Amino acid sequence: MTGMPAPTAPPMPPSSPGPVSARARAGWRDPFRWILENPGTVDLVSFGGATLTMLVLGLGTGNLGWWVVFSVPMVLAGAVCRIRPLLGVLVIGSLALLHVLVGMPVVLGDAMTFYALFCAVAYGTSTVHVVGVVAGMLGVLVQSTAWAVLALLDQYGGIAQAATTFVVLVVVGTITIVAIWALANLQRARVRQLALTRERAEQAVREREQRTALAVADERARIAREMHDVVAHSLSVIIAQADGGRFVAAQKPERAVEVLATIGETGRSALADMRSLLGVLRQEDETSFGPQPGPAQLSDLMERVRGAGLEVDLEIHGSLEDLPHAVGVSVFRLVQESLTNVLKHAGPGATAAVRLERTAEHLTLEVLDDGRGTDPDSDGLGHGLTGMRERMAALGGTLQAGPLPSRGFRVQASVPLADPAGPARPRSTAA
Template identity: 75%
Template structure:
C-alpha cells in the first residue's frame, strides 16, 4: 500500500484539486499541449462530457433504454484518471445494473475497460486490486448471461451454452490481461516522471543550500577581515591618543608626531574598510590592491612600536613562495595577537614574534611578558575565535593561553604542502599556513578583541 500522495492521478500538477501555479493560466494558451498534460481532469470532463451530450442527443429519439445507462457511464469516465476508485464503483454498478434489468450490452460498457485501466495506472494498490476484480467480475457476468441465453435459447443447448461461456471468458480474460499490462506500463511511466521531477526539485534545493553556505562562508570571511582591521587600527589609535595627551602637556612638539601616526593608521584602516565594502557591494571597479602578507610584518611592527609596545621579530628559514592565503593568514594572526597584547598585557609589557619554517611546516609564535590573563575582560571577544577559524581553514592548529609565570603565548603550527619544497636557509618574507584548532585556551578569559 502506498503512503503519502497516492498515484490516483498523474504526479505533480496532474493531481486534481492541486493549487494553481503562478503563470500557468497565461502559458496554457500559448502551449496547449502542456496545458492538456497538466490538467487531466478538465480535459477528461470536456471530452467525455461532449461524448455524453452527443450520445444523449442522438439516442434520446430511439426506443432503447441503453441511453439511461450509457450516458452516466460515459460521464463517470471523466473522473477515472483523477478519482479512479469513484470511477470504478460508478461504472461497475451501472454495468451490473443494466444486465439485471435485461439489457446485456450497452455502448457504455466500453468504459469498464477504461475504468480498470485508470485504476491500475493511477490508483493505489487497493484501487488496483479492486479495478482488476471489477473487470473480471464484468467478464464473468457477461459470459454467464450469454452462456445462459445460448443454452436455453430456441435452438440452443447446454453444450453450446458452455462453449459460449468458456469462449467469452477466455476472450474477456485475455482482454483484461492486455489492459492490465498497458496500465502497468503507464503506471511505471507516471512513477518515472514523478521520480525525475523529485530529483530535479532536490537538485534545486541542494544548489540553493550550497549557495547559502557559500554566502555564509564569505560573510564569515569578510567579518573576520573587518574585525582584524578595525580592532587593530582602533587599538593603535587609542594607545596613541592616550599617550598623546601626556606628550602634548609635557612636550608639545612631539604631539605632531603622535597625531601623524594616528592619521596614518586611520587612513590605512579606512582603505581596508573600503576594499571590504567593495566586496559586499560587488563593485567591479573597486581596486583591492595587494593582500597583506609576511612582507608587511615590519610595517605592522613599526605601527605597534609607535603605539608604545616594544616588539621584536625573529624569522628562521625562508618564508617565500607560500600561497597568498597562507601569507595573509600569518599577517592577520600576528596582527590580532599584538592587538591583544596592546589591549590586555598591561603597562610596560613587551612582545616577541617568532616565525620558524622547518621540514614539517611553519610555526608562528607571539609571546609577551605582560600580566597574562586580563581580569577585566569578559571573554566575549572574537579575536581568538577568528584566529582558530583561520587556522582550521588551512589545516593547522592554534594554542593560546597564559604562561606559568607571567605573560601570554599564542602559538600556531601550519603544515606546508610538499610542492613548496624544503625551506632554504636564508631568511625571507613569511607567508605561513594558518589554521585553528581549539587549543587549551579555547575558553580562556584573556581579552580577545571585541
C-alpha cells in the same frame, strides 16, 4: 530659409509582457504539459462532451431508451477515474452489473469498464489495483454467463452452444483484461518515473539553494573576519595613541606631532583596507588600493605597534617570500590580531615577541607577551580567537591560544605547506 524638418522618432515597440503573461504564453505553447498537470479538468471536459454528444445523437435519431439511464452516468463517471480511481471503478462496475440484472446484457457505457480498469491499475493504490482487476474478471464472468443463458434459452441454441459461448467469452475477456493490465502497468511505471524525475529535479534545486546559502555564509564569515582584523587592530592603535597623546601633549608638546602622525597613518591604512573590502563587495574592476597584507608587511605592522607604545620583537627563520597567498594573508592577520589583543588586554608595560619559523613541511607562528595573561575586564565575547581558529582550519592548520602558567599569553599556530620549499635560509631580525 526654412529649416529641415526634425526627424521623427521611430515608433516605440510595445511594452514587453511581464513574467505572468510570459508564463501564460508558455502554457499556450505547451498544451500537453497543461493536459498532464490538469487531469481532472481535461477528463471532465472530455467525458462531459461525450455525454452531451451521446444525448444529442439519441434525441436526433429518436433512439432514447433505458440504455441512456445506464450509459450516461457510466460515461460521466469516467471523469473521476484518473483522480479518484476507486470511485470510478465502484460506480461503473455497479452500473454494469445492474443493467445485466435488469435484462440488458450490453449498453454503450460498457466500454467504460475497460477505462475504469486501466485507471485503477495505472493511477490507483495497491488496494485499488486489486479491486479493479477483481471487478474486471467479475464483469467478464457476468457477461459470459448472461450470454450463455441467452444462448441456452434461444430456440436454436442448446447446452453445447451455451458452453461454447461461455468459454469463448471468458477466454476473450481474460485476454482483454490481461492486455489492459499490462498497458496500465506500463503507464504506472511511466508515471512513477516522471514523479521520480520531478522529485530529483526539486531535490537538485534545493541542494543548489543550500550550496548557495552556504557559500554566502562562508563569504560573510570571511568578510567579517577581515573587517574585524582591520577595524579592531586600527582602532586599538588609534585609541592607544590618543590616550598617550593626552599625556604627551601636556608634558612634551613637541612629541604630540609624532602621535598625531601615527594616528593619521594608521587611519589611512585602515581606510585603504576598508576600501579594498568594499571594492570586492561591489565587484569593482579596480579594488587594489595598496599591497595585499602578507609577510612583506610585517615590518610595517611592527612599526605601527611600536608607535602605539608596545615593545615587540620579530624573529623570522626561513624564507617567507614564496608562501601561498592565502597562507601569507592568514599569517599577517594572525600576527595583527595577536598584537591587537596584547594592546587591549595585556596591561601597561607589557612586551611581546613574534617568532616565525618555516621548514620544508610546516610554517610555525608564535606570539608571546609578558602581560597579565587574562584580562579581568574582558567579557570573553570577542571573535578574535574564533576568527584565527577559522583561518587555520581553512588552511588545514592548528591553533593553540591561552594564558601561560606564570603570566603572559601565548598564541601558537602551525600551517602545513603543500609545496615544500627548498632548504630554509635562517634570517633573524630583532628590534
